[in-house]
Amino acid sequence: MKNFLKILSVDEYSITPKYLQLVNSILLAIEKGEIEEGDVMPSINDLSYALDISRNTIERFYNELKKSGIMRTVPGKGAFIQKTDFDRPLKLLLLFNKLSTHKKIIYDAFVTTIGKSAAIDFYVYNNDFDLFKKIITEKVKLDYDKIIVVPYFIENEDESIDVIKLIPREKLVIMDKPVPQITGKYISVFEDFENDIFNALISLLEPLKKYDQLKIVFPSGTYYSNGILAGFKRFCAEHSFDYEVIQSLESQNIEIKTAYITVVEDDLVHMIQAAKVQELEIGKDVGIISYNETAIKQVILNGITTISTDFNLLGAKTAELILQNDCKKVPVPFTVYHRPSL
Incomplete structure (x- = not known):
């Protein structure tokens, strides 16, 4: 049996649900040729124990593989990889500065628009420069199609811009706040404050x-x-x-x-x-x-x-440009709601 423990990985810093991280690991392994049709998957109990992850999480992971047609189960025999010839989804790294009501609106609109076309690794760096730098320097070496950054920093703004510059321009996506110090051709959807x-x-x-x-x-x-x-x-x-x-x-x-x-x-x-x-x-x-x-x-x-x-538009437009691979810089205008407080 193939050693899936070397293939499957979960990053505790990531906000992406663990079952989706496991799905993304399988997709990457298929792309690299590390998994082939007919490979036998471990049992849910064995994998739960080996990865120290709840049985419910492993069940969700396996259900996602079955829904996508990658895996099938045979009663009494176990689970098998049945499909490796599918269109490769985009691999996206998404970094938010924090979680908030408005960031959730952006995230939901982004994910809804991207749909099944991408596998997303989602991180929140909590306006912490050191954590932001750690994530970027480690992940920029990996084969992401796009790295999407929401760039808000209370301190170390100049240093953070230097870190963003490590991202190749063809992979860079700036969301929400413009960074005019970064030149070149890349996607940016932003508020023109x-x-x-x-x-x-x-x-x-x-x-x-x-x-x-x-x-x-x-x-x-x-x-x-x-x-x-x-x-x-x-x-x-x-x-x-x-x-x-x-x-x-x-x-x-x-x-x-x-x-x-x-x-x-x-x-x-x-x-x-x-x-x-x-x-x-x-x-x-x-x-x-x-x-x-x-x-x-x-x-x-x-x-x-x-x-x-319009936070919905901000998230949806960013996803739209990524799907089109259209390196535009697009401002999202404000809306005014005049009410009795003025």
Whole structure:
């Protein structure tokens, strides 16, 4: 019997479910000629014990192989590889900076659009440069068709760009945040932060005119793009608004006749609580604009005004360009939802 323990591997750092990692290992082994038709698979119990992985996970792994036609089972004889002549799926390495509601929307749209055309190894580096560097330097040597990076870093931004440059341009895909320092021909689907907030505020110009000044709450040490501040300041300068950039609302009273833009959810909550304590009417005495659309913002306080990218489109468009192998750089525009908070 072939030694499948040398073929099958699971990376504990990967977010990809273990059963899919095992499927991907089989596909890679078939591609390399390490597995042939007629090879006998270990029993579920034996493989579960040998890999120290739950029996349920091995069952899901085997069910995926059977659904794809790669493996068949014969009662009383076991499981066999029956098919090795299939179209090779794309091999993708997907790196997210963190998990969040919006990242899940991007991920789901990406995976749905890619469908069965790709095997995805999914990692989350938690805005940690050292972990990001470790993953890239180890994985860039492997035979991935595309390496998709969501590049947000609180520190070591210059060093992180040097790490991204290790990825061959024909394999590189930048998602969500542009990296203009990296030149050449590669896929990029991104938020154009400066122009997006500028144009969003232009569309809200009439309701903003009832406020004397604008303030944006932009915490220090955030990974949000400084392009947001550049677009905000440009709008205020061109339309003669007094403005202020503040790092936190915690030590400040909410000022009347002021519209506030919050990019972090905690600041939105603090803004609402502070306005309530000061007995200020939101949408009249003070205005609120929040970054990124969520379902709850549609209903609290009869609706919070938001400016938000289309996260579904971002994920789907990235997958679309990968399937077409079309090395374009495509901005995904913001959508403005004007509601009673402004």
